[in-house]
Amino acid sequence: MRLCALGSGSRGNATLIDSGSSRILIDCGFAARELAERAEHAGFDLATLDAILVTHEHGDHIRGVGAVARKYNVPVYCSHGSQRSGKLGNLPAFHCINPHQASYNIGDIQVEIVAVPHDAAEPCQFVFSANGKRLGILTDLGCITPNIIKAYEQLDMLLLEANHDTQMLHDGPYPPALQARVGGDYGHLNNQQSMSLLENINSANLQKLILGHLSEKNNHPDKVIQALHERCEHLTDRYQILQQDYVSDWFAID
DSSP, X not given: OEEEEEEOSTTOOEEEEEOSSOEEEEOOOSOHHHHHHHHHHTTOOGGGOOEEEOSOOOHHHHTTHHHHHHHHTOOEEEEHHHHHTSOSOOOSOEEEEOTTSOOEEETTEEEEEEEOXXXXXXXXXXXXXXXXXXXXXXXXXXXXXXXXXXXXXXOSEEXXXXXXXXXXXXXXXXXXXXXXXXXXXXXXXXXXXXXXXXXXXXXXXXXXXXXXXXXXXXXXHHHHHHHHHHHOGGGTXXXXXXXXXXXXXXXXXX
């Protein structure tokens, strides 16, 4: 499997997963035209998509879902709560997923749905398995639960949120109510929470750690790197940090 982040942050999120024979887009927080431009930059043909998976209904994750699904006739998978928001528009095909159901397959990719605490209706994240490898995506959650730790064990690749530095959030431009939301149990992971997850999962097989969804106002890559060196030194030779305005390289599992 391989992964490419077409964008990661509060202004838009979209991630491609490619097993070689099956291709999935996780979220589409960009307008259809911008997504197509980003996909072209990654050398990816959106017409080959097998599915679009939606984590939750916030605009930075679903802005272009309906338009992209209709243009390329791609089925959309999301929770009942996300679908009921009415923000996805008319879809060519819709599959309701339950964060508490057993895993299911899209082509040769097995998809495990993981319920997460976030201020949305039935938000979820995903762990993908194919060709004997496991790849996890975990963003947009305010705290780590025992179920999350269990689900993200023994990964070969992980895209993990490191949204904010707590001091920068406190000193930053957000009003108190928004600070409380972002820093609360149903908001976003701060750098130290992300490091705690990494300390509590078995990362012996982890080949690549991709840190994303960094706040442009409340975090800085240097803060993330410092936290990683202080608490997870064993992973400092295998990490990458995503940026909002740039399409990432393709990250492949050996």
